[in-house]
Amino acid sequence: MFNWLYARHCGGQFLLRIEDTDRARSTEEAVQVIFDSLEWLELKWDGAPVFQFARAGVHQGVVRELIDRGWAFRCYMSAEESEAAKAEARAEGRALRSPWRDRTPEAGADLPHVVRFKTPTGGETVIEDLVRGTVRFPNKDLDDLILLRTDGAPTYNLAVTCDDHDMGVTHVIRGEEHLSNAARQALIYQAMDWDLPQFGHLPLIMGEDGAKLSKRHGAQSVGEFRDMGYLPEAVRNYLARLGWGHGDDEIFSDQQAIAWFDVKDVTKSPARFDFAKLNAINAHYIRIADDDRLMALALDAMVRKGEPLAGEDEVRLRRALPLVKEGAKTLLDLPALAGFALKHRPLKLDDKTAARLSPDGKARLQRLRERLDGLEPWSAETLDGALRGFVAEEGIGFGEIGPLLRGVLTGGTPSPDLAGTLFALQCEEALGRIDDALSRPA
RNA sequence: GGGCCCUUCGUCUAUCGGUUAGGACCCCAGAUUUUCAAUCUGGUAAGAGGGGUUCGACUCCCCUAGGGCCUACCA
Numbered sequence: 227m228f229n230w231l232y233a234r235h236c237g238g239q240f241l242l243r244i245e246d247t248d249r250a251r252s253t254e255e256a257v258q259v260i261f262d263s264l265e266w267l268e269l270k271w272d273g274a275p276v277f278q279f280a281r282a283g284v285h286q287g288v289v290r291e292l293i294d295r296g297w298a299f300r301c302y303m304s305a306e307e308s309e310a311a312k313a314e315a316r317a318e319g320r321a322l323r324s325p326w327r328d329r330t331p332e333a334g335a336d337l338p339h340v341v342r343f344k345t346p347t348g349g350e351t352v353i354e355d356l357v358r359g360t361v362r363f364p365n366k367d368l369d370d371l372i373l374l375r376t377d378g379a380p381t382y383n384l385a386v387t388c389d390d391h392d393m394g395v396t397h398v399i400r401g402e403e404h405l406s407n408a409a410r411q412a413l414i415y416q417a418m419d420w421d422l423p424q425f426g427h428l429p430l431i432m433g434e435d436g437a438k439l440s441k442r443h444g445a446q447s448v449g450e451f452r453d454m455g456y457l458p459e460a461v462r463n464y465l466a467r468l469g470w471g472h473g474d475d476e477i478f479s480d481q482q483a484i485a486w487f488d489v490k491d492v493t494k495s496p497a498r499f500d501f502a503k504l505n506a507i508n509a510h511y512i513r514i515a516d517d518d519r520l521m522a523l524a525l526d527a528m529v530r531k532g533e534p535l536a537g538e539d540e541v542r543l544r545r546a547l548p549l550v551k552e553g554a555k556t557l558l559d560l561p562a563l564a565g566f567a568l569k570h571r572p573l574k575l576d577d578k579t580a581a582r583l584s585p586d587g588k589a590r591l592q593r594l595r596e597r598l599d600g601l602e603p604w605s606a607e608t609l610d611g612a613l614r615g616f617v618a619e620e621g622i623g624f625g626e627i628g629p630l631l632r633g634v635l636t637g638g639t640p641s642p643d644l645a646g647t648l649f650a651l652q653c654e655e656a657l658g659r660i661d662d663a664l665s666r667p668a
Numbered sequence: 669g670g671g672c673c674c675u676u677c678g679u680c681u682a683u684c685g686g687u688u689a690g691g692a693c694c695c696c697a698g699a700u701u702u703u704c705a706a707u708c709u710g711g712u713a714a715g716a717g718g719g720g721u722u723c724g725a726c727u728c729c730c731c732u733a734g735g736g737c738c739u740a741c742c743a
Contacts, residue, residue, distance in 0.1 A: 305741070316739080319670045340741060358673070367671045367739085375741040382743050406672060406738040429674075430736075438736080464680095467692090471681050474691040493681080495674050496736065503680065503693040513706090553705040563705080613702090628702025640704035647702095 263448035267458050285380040285388040288418065289341055289373055297417035298373055300339045301326040305376075308340075315369075321345070322369040341374035343413060351409045351416075356399070356426030357492045363409035371410055383407060387414045390423060399426040399489075402496075426489055429469050429496040436498060455527050455556030457515065460508040469493045477510060505555040512554050517547050520557070527557040535561065542567045546650040549642040566636035567650045572662040579633025579663075587630055588664055590620065594627065595660050604653045610645035634663040 292298035301324045303311065315322040327344050346365045353361045373384040380388070390398065398408075405427045415422050433439050451461050463477060470493060472478070472486040512520065521544050528535055535543060543564050550563035561568065575583075583591075597616055601608055617624055631644060635656060641647040648656045 308741075312740090316669065321670080321739080361672070363672070369739070372741055377741080379741080381741070386743090401737090402673065403737050404743095407743095409672085410738095427673085427737095432736085434679085436735075467680065469680090473682065476680090476692050497681090498679060500679050500693070506693055509706090550705090552707085624702045626702095630702095632703060636703085638703085642705090644702060 259447065259449075266452050267448055267462060269462070281389075281392055284392045285374075285384055288388050288414075289380075289384070292343070292373070292414075292417055293341070295417065296344065298341050298343050299324070299327050299329075301342045301370075301372075302337055302339045304338075321367050323347070324370045327370060338376050340372050340376055342370040342372050343410075343417070345370050345413060351412050353405075353408045353412060353425055355405070355408070356397075356424055356489045357494060358405070358427055361405065361408075363406070365413075368409060368413070373414075383410045384414065387411045391415070391418070391420050395423050397424045397426065399428065402427045402430050426492075429493055431468060432496050432498045434498055434500060439499065453527070453530050455524075455558035456504065456508050457511045457523070457557070460504070460511040463511070464504045464507050468497045468499070477507065509553075509555045512551055512557070515551070517544075517551070520551060520560075521547055524557045524560045528561060531558065533561075539568050542650070545652070546642075549646040549650055563640070564650075566639040566641040566647065569637060569639065571655070571658055573634075573637035573659060575633060575663065575666075576638030579630065579638060580666075582630040582633060583663060583666060583668075585668070590627060591630060591634065591660060592664060593620070594631065595657060595664070598648070598653075598660075599657060601653070604649065606645045606649045609648045613644055631660075635659050 289298060293300075301308075303324065303326065311324070312322050323345075324342050327342070345368045349365050351363045351365055351368070353363070355361055371383060372381050374380055389395075408425045408427070412422055431439055448461070452458075459480075462480065463483075466478075466483050466487075467476065470487070470491055472483075472491065475482075475486075478486070515523075524543070524547075525535060525540065543561060546564035546567040547560065550560060553563055554560050594616055597612055598609075601612055613624075617627060620627070628644060632641060632647065635641070635644075635647055635651060642650070651659070
């Protein structure tokens with residue numbers, strides 16, 4: 227049974243193979259990971275994607291056919307002999323050619339053996355790649371690749387070729403690491419007189435240090451972006467922009483991306499993954515996101531992080547959300563930015579604020595408290611008006627009451643503008659915090 | 669070692685023979701200011717190197733250098 231999977235567009239003819247399987251996982255788990263990723267990214271074909279397994283055993287008939295046609299042969303080299311031949315070929319800077327390629331199997335043909343492809347010694351194999359253009363491979367540099375292992379199991383290059391043909395795959399779009407495999411696969415297609423599918427080899431995404439993406443770089447699977455507090459639309463937008471572009475457009479919708487996309491615009495060189503830019507794009511999508519949706523996502527992110535919010539804090543965060551989402555780069559920033567609202571009385575004041583609580587300071591704060599008490603309605607607008615009216619009445623600048631008020635309300639934690647901070651706290655909590663400060667011993 | 673791919677600001681990219689080489693992120697400065705952000709304005713910053721072809725090259729060709737992929741009885 228093969229390890230790789232296919233997705234088939236419902237009723238369509240587009241087949242998608244998930245080529246790189248994780249051998250540590252079972253097939254069912256691998257399918258689940260793919261499903262989860264697609265679901266989180268909100269990527270769907272028309273309707274639900276349907277996965278189906280390749281037809282087992284197709285390759286066996288193909289190998290028999292290949293042998294009959296003289297394109298494959300049984301190779302009786304032992305594993306050690308094979309290793310030695312490989313080393314020798316490499317030392318001489320040439321491709322491996324099996325000594326069995328021209329020998330006729332004798333009576334004892336059932337001895338342990340592998341089946342290899344009889345790669346032509348001359349000529350070249352040409353791939354018309356959708357993103358690379360014409361790529362030529364001299365046949366003399368291609369090994370007599372193994373088709374069937376000693377235990378009869380098909381190798382990757384044989385299996386995908388048979389599967390793709392069997393399932394009518396028309397386009398093979400995959401990572402650049404498979405470019406040279408395209409030549410090996412093309413050899414089999416040609417030997418079987420099958421039509422070649424369209425190949426398109428995309429550049430790889432590298433880590434921020436330029437090395438191949440790995441666990442060290444933070445994100446290997448889509449789910450990790452979710453856990454780090456990224457919005458699916460932001461990830462989609464960023465990823466689409468990596469290795470592809472449409473003029474100067476940076477922020478665009480899925481519909482626009484779909485309308486604009488053309489393989490010919492895919493970049494040829496590998497791109498580095500840049501979290502700074504992902505953050506900027508994520509910040510943009512957080513800013514324009516619906517508050518209720520954002521709240522649900524943030525709560526979910528906190529739970530995943532293992533720091534779920536308590537009932538009362540949830541209410542407080544929701545109230546502060548519209549005010550703090552402007553500055554958030556990820557969902558995980560939200561609770562941090564709303565930290566001032568999540569504190570509980572009595573607040574521990576920072577030194578600067580404590581120093582500002584002089585007799586004069588307290589007196590002024592007291593007058594402001596009286597002005598705020600009973601304000602109806604308690605909204606950002608009315609609060610803003612009240613604050614402006616207060617400084618005008620006192621004949622002072624904001625600088626003479628702002629820092630003190632903020633310090634008293636937040637204990638020194640950064641917060642939005644004062645009117646917003648007061649609103650997020652709500653009347654009772656805000657006045658309570660002011661009272662705590664006023665009753666503080668000098 | 670061999671084959672193949674790639675090479676524009678630090679990063680993602682635009683340009684597709686004639687541009688002051690553009691945009692975005694990052695960074696810096698200024699503005700704003702009641703903190704931190706955010707926001708606004710402005711700025712620094714690039715065609716790997718060398719040969720050609722051409723009136724003219726980032727754009728086409730060759731070489732070199734650097735990076736990547738493959739070179740498995742892995743996928």
